[in-house]
Amino acid sequence: MQLRKNRIRFTRINHIFISHLHGDHCFGLMGLVSTLGLLGRTADLHIYGHEDLERIFQPQLNYFCRDMPYRIVFHAVNTSVSELVYEDHKVKVHSIPLKHRVPTCGYLFTEQPSDNHLIKEQMDFYQIPIKDIAGIKKGGDFITDDGVVVPNHLLTTPGPAPRSYAFCSDTKYTESIVPIIQDVDLLYHEATFLAGDEKLAAKTFHSSARQAAEIAKLANAKQLIIGHFSTRYKDLSLFEDEAVSVFANTAIAKEGCEFSVPLSTR
Amino acid sequence: MQLRKNRIRFTRINHIFISHLHGDHCFGLMGLVSTLGLLGRTADLHIYGHEDLERIFQPQLNYFCRDMPYRIVFHAVNTSVSELVYEDHKVKVHSIPLKHRVPTCGYLFTEQPSDNHLIKEQMDFYQIPIKDIAGIKKGGDFITDDGVVVPNHLLTTPGPAPRSYAFCSDTKYTESIVPIIQDVDLLYHEATFLAGDEKLAAKTFHSSARQAAEIAKLANAKQLIIGHFSTRYKDLSLFEDEAVSVFANTAIAKEGCEFSVPLSTR
Incomplete structure (x- = not known):
């Protein structure tokens, strides 16, 4: 429904990267996979995630998607080390080990170097x-x-510098990711809580807006997007204010927002 | 999301009746079940459906909902006969065998007789x-x-007559359901296609708007709601016009609509 609402073409999706096996990060997968089948997709769909993903979803696929016109290829990702999980002529994708209650990793998307002019x-x-x-x-x-x-x-x-985007959700504050995402153009980092609730954040393996901004600063990111806000807070501007005081170029992830990463010369 | 949008209290849901195991009728279950747990539910939740429902969902529940604060009780429903599947002091629920590509039943909800005045x-x-x-x-x-x-x-x-609601989706046209839903106050019947596509309807085990209205007429229903429209049609008023020409008191099921069944004396 969100893809339709935001006019994203289903056929453009060929690779799906799952951070971890909590419901809010993977329950939508069966519906999407099934809809792609009903739309007559024939191209392989590649799904990346913790090895349990295939173990949990394959029985459902076998039951609900017996006659699907396309093939799903699962790729097990080791969430405890940063490794190259996908590469084509346009982009490389590395995993980013995160610290959450279950095995979790983010993903770093980096453009391949462009041709010289x-x-x-x-x-x-x-x-x-x-x-x-x-x-x-x-x-x-x-x-x-x-x-x-x-x-x-x-x-x-030189052609434009390769652009990069790092997706880091869900995770407690961990500086171990900084070297992996150093100088990233766009960083999405979860900010479930405000700084006043950092004890709760640590206990539930989540981050505060302040902590997300600290990571962006340490990594010398160009822009930060924060999201995954707890429903306990009604005013999202508090997250923005808190993060901006540490890392100025911070934006709030709201449903339907688009963020562009501009080209820059090397 | 739809429950929240329509301000339906989650705690009022204690029994869930699943018609059949196609994705558009059951993929939302894990998210709902999981959300109820996060909201701190403690009361048992009863889920009724084909015996495969438990077989398919229990492994997911074991994986994603290990520490849930409430219990889920599955009740296997024989979709090939009409039987009493649930009863309390307010309501009885009978299954309605339907004809679809997989084992499917609708559900007839009938109020218990009210006290005399x-x-x-x-x-x-x-x-x-x-x-x-x-x-x-x-x-x-x-x-x-x-x-x-x-x-x-x-x-x-006499007190008011017990009211009844029949949910019949998905199914091809079948008069075998008429005796079960005879004189129902409110009938929901699927109408995936228009009459011009009844061959396709029969092939895919769905109904046309005209056929839904025929069932309502044969069953002497008081009101008919049609829904489950194929996305191939852009103009829903065609469904309404077609059904109304057979059964006048027909309404279109649109997201967020509410239908009331008025009390009537016996």
Whole structure:
């Protein structure tokens, strides 16, 4: 329903990353998987998560989705170490071990390095043949017919820096994630409680808004989104105020919000 | 979310009746059950449905709801015969065998007969003692000290007729349900398709709006609600028009609608 409401095309979803096996993070999976089948999907769907995910969901799939026109591929993620869980020509996904009541990990999404931009004048000057262009875009030097090496930096300017997004929910405050998410462009970090309830946060393995902002500051993130607010608080602006006092560029995750990560040069 | 949006108190839900094990009729159960636990429920929750329901959901409950503060009691329902599946002092619930692609039944909810209303003048005239009042309300006669029998109909007028509601989804057109729901006050009957697609309806074991209205007419229902419309149709008024032409007192089930069944005298 939320995908429809937010006009996200179902066919664009090919990989689903599950942080942990608590109901608010995985009960919607069966409905989504089933709806994709009813919509006639044929492409494989890859689901990443703790090994219990397959053990728990496969019997349901067997029962409810016997005749599904597509295949689900489960990928077990070791939530206790940061490892590469997925990679294609556009993006890499690493797990981020978190500290919660059950095995939990976040996910770091990093763009693959983009091609260098060609300097047109230099292309013309050295009369570079088409066949060499792809290699130069990837950072290669050019060698003339006379054997002279023209270094890449004379031929290109760097493309935009690869962008990154880290999803960290649910977790207690843990600085162990900082090296993994260092310099991330956009950090989502849970903020279930306010700082006044940090004892309760520690007990339930959640974080406060202040703690989320501390992590963003330590990791030198460019922007922070906080969410997963406890329903005990009625005024979400308290979360924003608390986080902003530690890390200025903080936004509140509200249903339907969109956040863009701008391109930047290296 | 729908319960919250419609301000229905969670504590009022003690019995859940599942028609069949298709995702759109049972995937929400785990979330509801889990939320009730987080809200601190302690009272037993009774769930009625095909025997596979327990087999499929118990492993999930064991995994996700280990420490739940309340107990779930599954009741296997034989979907191939109409039988009493639940009864208390206010209501009886019978299953209604339906014809769908998997074992399916609807449910008929019938109020228990209400007490007769006492005729105050007659109470005074016969000087009826308090101790005899309850029996007379239930239909008993009064015997005077002299042994004279005063028949109940002189002492009371009938209370309101017990009201009834039948939920029939999902099913192909089947007149076999008519005797079970005869004279029902309010009938919900699925109407996935329009009459022009009745071949498709039969193939997928669903009904058309026209067929739902035929059932309402045959059963002498007082009011019909139709729902479960296929998303292939954009204009729901077509369903209403088609049904109303067969059974006038038809309404469309829209999210958040409320329907009341008025009391009537016998």
